[in-house]
């Protein structure tokens with residue numbers, strides 16, 4: 314019985330053979346990531362109708378919401394069966410936030426994901442990004458915690474490190490909601 318997320322555990326989204334830690338035991342060494350499509354650290358573990366898996370915060374959100382949408386469409390409200398057993402350690406994400414950053418650049422900003430469309434995120438922004446090659450303040454853009462992490466790891470999983478191309482101001486210490494509350498009130502994904 315898994316009772317907590319193991320140290321160093323990566324997200325296992327999209328790779329059914331990697332769902333169980335014992336499946337990777339003889340394939341990779343302990344300092345390598347499993348061969349999944351996502352290298353983000355796992356913060357959630359679920360067992361249920363879709364099997365057992367460790368997921369990052371984004372892929373947990375995706376799994377839960379895509380399942381809910383499709384099951385409700387099919388006339389069943391049993392979508393919660395994908396997480397009959399769940400370990401949710403998402404609040405630990407706050408331990409990764411930068412500390413002692415007080416520029417105030419992010420105060421009063423909204424996440425820009427979906428800007429200009431009716432599916433705008435609208436969450437409070439806590440992260441400011443700007444290309445290292447740009448000197449213009451108008452090139453800066455803002456993310457909420459959820460979308461910063463989603464995009465950070467989407468790039469990272471493809472070999473691109475944000476810090477190499479962006480100056481990042483991380484003021485997520487200002488976040489007053491829980492990680493779960495933020496993800497449940499997003500205007501878009």
Ligand SMILES: [Zn+2]
Nearest residue numbers: 324351369372
């Ligand atoms: Zn993931």
Ligand SMILES: [Zn+2]
Nearest residue numbers: 424434457460
């Ligand atoms: Zn957002």
